[in-house]
Amino acid sequence: MSGPVERMTLTHLQIPFKESCRGVGGEATIKDAILVTVETSDGLGLGECSPTTAALCEASDTLEECWSDLADRIAPRLLGRSFATVEEISDLAVTWKSAHASAIAGAETACWDALGQARRAPLAEMLGASSDQLGLKVEAGLAVGLYPTVVEMLKAIENHLAEGYRRLKIEIEPGRDVELVHAVRQHFGDIPLMVDARGAYTIANLDVFRELDEFDLLMIEQPMADDDLTGSAALQAELATPICLDESASSLELVGEAIERAACRIVSLKIQRVGGLGPALAMHDLCYQHGIVCWVGTTPELGIGQAHGIHLAALGNCRYPTDIGPSVRWFIDDYVSPDLEMAAPGILSVPSRPGLGYQMDHAKVRRYQVRQSEFTTRTSG
Ligand SMILES: [Mg+2]
Known part of the structure; x- marks a missing residue:
């Protein structure tokens, strides 16, 4: 059993590609992703929302859309909730279904990590x-x-x-x-x-x-x-x-x-x-x-x-x-x-x-972060 989610933090990270990547939409030099952390009384779960870099394909979701999904649609429905099994995480994720898939993936995988730590079980198991x-x-x-x-x-x-x-x-x-x-x-x-x-x-x-x-x-x-x-x-x-x-x-x-x-x-x-x-x-x-x-x-x-x-x-x-x-x-x-x-x-x-x-390497998160938002049970009312 994982205790209720007390805090969710979103951190927009930008890390340059080693060499520019070419795709159907042109060239990409920077990778954007959102680190999603979910905090319960048992510890911290880590997830990543990582939409495909727009230049590499016809992206179905952009980072900005995912950021608002996580902030406006997912955080309010996740804070204060607990989950004891992966099935309960799935039930919770269904309530986020108006969000883009990679935004859901960021929060859902963070919940899996939090539950794995509460249960002392590796995700593969x-x-x-x-x-x-x-x-x-x-x-x-x-x-x-x-x-x-x-x-x-x-x-x-x-x-x-x-x-x-x-x-x-x-x-x-x-x-x-x-x-x-x-x-x-x-x-x-x-x-x-x-x-x-x-x-x-x-x-x-x-x-x-x-x-x-x-x-x-x-x-x-x-x-x-x-x-x-x-x-x-x-x-x-x-x-x-x-x-x-x-x-x-x-x-x-x-x-x-x-x-x-x-x-x-x-x-x-x-x-x-x-x-x-x-x-x-x-x-x-x-x-x-x-x-x-x-x-x-x-x-x-x-x-x-x-x-x-x-x-x-x-x-x-x-x-x-x-x-x-x-x-x-x-x-x-x-x-x-x-x-x-x-x-x-x-x-x-x-x-x-x-x-x-x-x-996560905290120093590197600070080095590559573009912005950060925090949501707690208190701020969400
Ligand atoms: Mg492919």
Whole structure:
């Protein structure tokens, strides 16, 4: 049992990307996220609201929208409430459903951490991951975006692969697809490889996918627009390579529909997209029941957001490497403590400490904070 929530604090953090990231909406140099802390008499729970950087995709929620959601819709419905089980956290989160998914994820994951600490149980265990004596390990995969030239892409891959990642994911777009995959196969041989199309194709591009089908890819991520399950199902019927849904997998209902229509064989779980650990777990379980394999994607989040994903990635049906990586992969610095690091080449270990098992570095939170708001049972009346 966790005591009632006495205080919730929102901290807007900005940390520069190490190198500017290119996406469909242009270039991004700064990562924005909101650290959400939830305080009960048993301790402090940490969560992160980490919407996808707008330049990297057509973002469905902006940081400003999430900030008002957390301040106006979630804080008043969370303060003074207690939760003794993860089901009670889910019941509470349902009352926030008018908020954007990543805002809900920020508060919901903070509640999971608070409950884990009250119960002295690691989140992975609360999610149902089974551990052996050696503890839980998660395989990390390398993801790289689009680069202006093939040579720059190959260089970026070479720089990072030395860190031991267990698979490579490259981004493709119409006109820059078969050529990129061909170049990677030429330079890196039979490395476990997948592509992310970010919804940029239609079934009219079937010939491109027939060519990609010859490269022994682990999967093709989100080939069609997020609402084009018809196209995705038609494509899956033509290909040996599994299709993985990412943007389409935004709710349990939509994943159920995708499975029914045979629109994929793999699903990428994103805590930020689905509104927290509870909805991500439900999606994982539904996939498992239907023989659909999962793995954990990122937006990418800063350290606390990624650390929640490590616990999710420990689940048995998360059978492909995650996009979660060390703190230093994307950003010049991180506010999580300890830093996220590889425990062995390409391996992240899942903490066995209570709750999230990671703390915030207070000095770094002060260094990178843009603004902060605090809500207490007193201020909310
Ligand atoms: Mg994706």
